[in-house]
Amino acid sequence: MTDRTYRGKWLLLYFGYTYCPDACPTTLNAIAGALGKLGATADKLQALFITLDPRRDTPKVMADYVKAFGHGIVGLTGSPDEIAAVAKEYHVYVAAHLEQGASYSVDHSSLIYLVDPKGRFTKLLSGGLPPERIAQQLHQLIDQSS
Numbered sequence: 001m002t003d004r005t006y007r008g009k010w011l012l013l014y015f016g017y018t019y020c021p022d023a024c025p026t027t028l029n030a031i032a033g034a035l036g037k038l039g040a041t042a043d044k045l046q047a048l049f050i051t052l053d054p055r056r057d058t059p060k061v062m063a064d065y066v067k068a069f070g071h072g073i074v075g076l077t078g079s080p081d082e083i084a085a086v087a088k089e090y091h092v093y094v095a096a097h098l099e100q101g102a103s104y105s106v107d108h109s110s111l112i113y114l115v116d117p118k119g120r121f122t123k124l125l126s127g128g129l130p131p132e133r134i135a136q137q138l139h140q141l142i143d144q145s146s
Helices: 023-037 039-044 059-067 080-089 131-145
Strands: 010-016 045-051 074-076 094-098 104-108 111-115 121-126
Touching: 010 023, 010 131, 023 039, 023 045, 023 131, 039 045, 039 131, 045 059, 045 080, 059 074, 111 131, 121 131
Parallel strands: 010 045, 045 074
Antiparallel strands: 010 111, 094 104, 111 121
């Protein structure tokens, strides 16, 4: 997977992890809901969920997790160095907190990054937006670029 894999499509990038108790499932549900509201316009988009916890989020774990949200969301993982590099490139806040035993949590920013079909960063959306607002903003961006 490279930055050219989905060239020609709008990208919605969301960084998180599968053990996240709140922000990640809420935002992925909102993204899936927005894609559902876009109808045929959704074909111009690809949503990517990039883990910030590559230790636990294996390719199988990621694939199984994103299936629950539907609408073709793709889950991406990699080596710790690869994940750190992409998180740094997008200025994602991330901090792991060790807890008792093997359990830990990962604090992270909750933003949706929009990248245009030419691979250029276009806009940030709050991870807390409802599906309707995400769909509205995506329609505006896509309509303006057509």
